[in-house]
Amino acid sequence: MSVVTTPDKSQDVWKDVGENVDFVSLELKRDDQDKAQAGIQEFADRSQAIICSMRIREPEADLRVAIGFSNKAWNYLFPKANKPKELEDFTGVTGPEYSMPATDGDIFLHIRAKNQAVVYEVVTQYRKFLKDFTNVLDEVKGFRYLEGRAIIGFIDGTEDPQVEDAAPYAIIGDEDPEFVNGSYLFTQKWIHDMDFWNKMTVEHQDKAVGREKFSDLELEDEDKYTNAHNLASNTGDENKIVRMNVPFSDPASDKTGTYFMGYARHWSVTKEMLQQMVDMSDFLLTFSTLKTGTLYFVPSRPMLDAIAAGELNPED
Template sequence: MPTYQEGIFIEDANNFNVSEYKLVENDIAKIKKSISSILNEKSDNVYVVISFGKELWSMLSDLELDNFKDFATLQGKNGHQMPSTQNDLYFRVLGKDQSLVLDQTIRIEEALKGTFEVVLSENGFVYKDYRDLTGFVDGSANPKEEKKYPAALIPENENGGNGSFVFHQKWVHDLEKFNQLPVSVQEKIIGRTKQESIELEGDDMPENSHVSRTDAKHDGVAMKIWRRSFPYGSAVERGLFFIAYTCDPFRVDIQLDRMLGNTEDGVSDRIMEFSTAVSGGYSFAPSVEELNKALKV
């Protein structure tokens, strides 16, 4: 049975880094050597999830994956946009010790230097009791316990079994604008109460709330994904780095279309009045066995 990458489901980490790389050297042997060296030097108590853009994965593996694609820029009907910054290689590093997470992040960059160029790297953390910087609990709708595995992983009997499609998207918040609103209005935008994180019901739940737009179904099936987002922030910029693991990219696509108003109802997510997507890319996190096979020289 193929083994999923362990870091996908680690839930007690509180320090994170996501780094995205562009390929600058097409020598397959060098590519495999540089990535393999990272896998051989992982630190204790630090987890690394590695995923590949479609083009790089096709260079390394003959495994064909249904529905695997690059992310394309999305234009919303109501003036919003989600840009594509599709990259080739993605690393998510997580752990409980900020020093160890940083050390591993640096080791990765040094091992890839000359073969890949880092184009985005963001550090994050757990904010208070797992809240976004808006003050609302993040990830409340995540599937619980055993339900997270079928949401995140390709079925074992399919190509790429126990691998996962990954979506990365960086959001920049306008917290000053958001925080000027009364809490009652903020709750209508999110779709949950701020303090207790209780989902609004009935007429209290606006159709343009974030919960309403991302709680998607298709042919009666809930489009659940496994969210592993984290907040980031400094005096310069604050926001959320959205990460989704899914058995099928369509589950992410339908949520993004609903946020943008690109569905029949034409309703867009009000959260985009206060937060702007500045990156976006799909990748594939293969099982441990497929990863080792792809990197074999």
Template sequence: MPAPTPQAVLAPLTESAIFLTFRLADGDDAGSQVRDLLADLGGLRRSVGFRIPEGDLTCVAGIGARAWDRIFDRPRPAGLHPFREVVGATHRAPATPGDLLLHIRAHRLDLCFELAQLVTGRLAGAAVVEDEVHGFRSFDQRDLLGFVDGTENPEGEERRAAVLVGDEDASYAGGSYVITQKYLHDLTAWKALSVEQQELAIGRSKADDIEMPDDRKPSNCHVALTTLVDADGTEHAIVRDNMPFGRVGAGEYGTYFIGYARDPAVTERMLRRMFVGEPAGNHDRVLDFSTAVTGNLYFVPPADLLDGAADPS
């Protein structure tokens, strides 16, 4: 039997992305309407992307725990559950409504926008958009805090091993888990810090993106708390496709965090370390300037399962 084909979770970063979070409507027909859309999603993407093939249009669909049972007549993937709120002494990662995620990306925003329009039209009456973020690639792959984002993403076979489900849940091999959060930044307060203070909060140099040596790296910096290494030296990685977003007139500036992983427990442990601290109270310094306002967990089925979604069995 051929290996299952994953969705485009391993696609390279692009200049543009649209993140759509849907909430399913009440009623028995909503699940079947979403199933039909998921089965046609590959065709819709090809129809739009064919016009500008160099635009590299992709679309990844993720399904939340509450919606899974309404869309598929099959057991949930082993690690799929509602996003678990993380509450620390100072900061909180909330759980917010979200049944279906579409991560649309391309080198051109018009491609993303066209596909987003087609998809939302097909879901009319079955799902409403709970959250919509238009992301852009900023200078030198930097976020709006001014630091390069995603430097430590794994590459090659390590990337596949970190992201794709294997024999541990054979029925869903080739799938992945994705956690999303929308962070809003207080750029006024952040920019009031010196460059050195910013670097100590992140754990990397700002100009040349070099990680600080361990003897200088603060225990509450972002890099220290999001690097997971077991006692035997095994490091657990995820793939981040984060993107900046904003509304200048509203003074809203942020980062859309989207982390793909083979096991959602890896990302969840990172979030606990950030928000609660390890030890407790030693929270991520960046959270003093960045507030999480959404939080969701989804399973990304392999493309083969998605293509056959119109058959709920």
């Protein structure tokens, strides 16, 4: 029997970068498996109630949330359950000049809203139910930059599928019916040498990205550098993913970067893109340091309900 995707059953894996964003990476303490399994059941239930409550309290904030689990977390929390077909440990990718590291992470929270107070409140309430069995590995607060541009000044996401066309690229379908409406999320934290970038002429930057900085028009291929970002990161129209690149910065300490979020129906598509970027020595890698790289599975909302009900950990 054919399984039909239902995008409104998915978590918020669409192109809605948000005005204020919090990325939280957690690790399981792994000191009491039963406690962690009971804790994740309660969190799966409470997290959805918190979203509901906050949308009632602050309807104009446009709160969006996605919660993901890594392969190692899935094995620990749901050892008796089946796994999504493409869920695995990301082990990094290597090219002739650059590499992308793999880093630890068990549970990931992607929370965004127009109002920073709403983001704060959701993270605070979530932490109440997570702190007994997790530790925080990393937290990054992102923001919408001027005109929705990336921190390097270019319009971001031009080549992403439009929201109305995104479902076939972002959510799992018939190929893995038990996990339909879920999504594979790859996260990566980039730190940029902004002094290097800002000393480049605009013409040089255009060729490095593959687009005109101010108009956002794409350059002809012969006018781009051979390792231009939009060449290195493009694996074809049939292999798109939904990207949500978010700037972050502590300007007083001179630390500025981009948090890359890639939601995809197939992890293999994202992995191919990452490999191609290092194989072609994507120009962005020349002035960037990659700090993290982790793959997560983002269950559908009905699967979160099943987790809350203990259905993924049935009693013997």
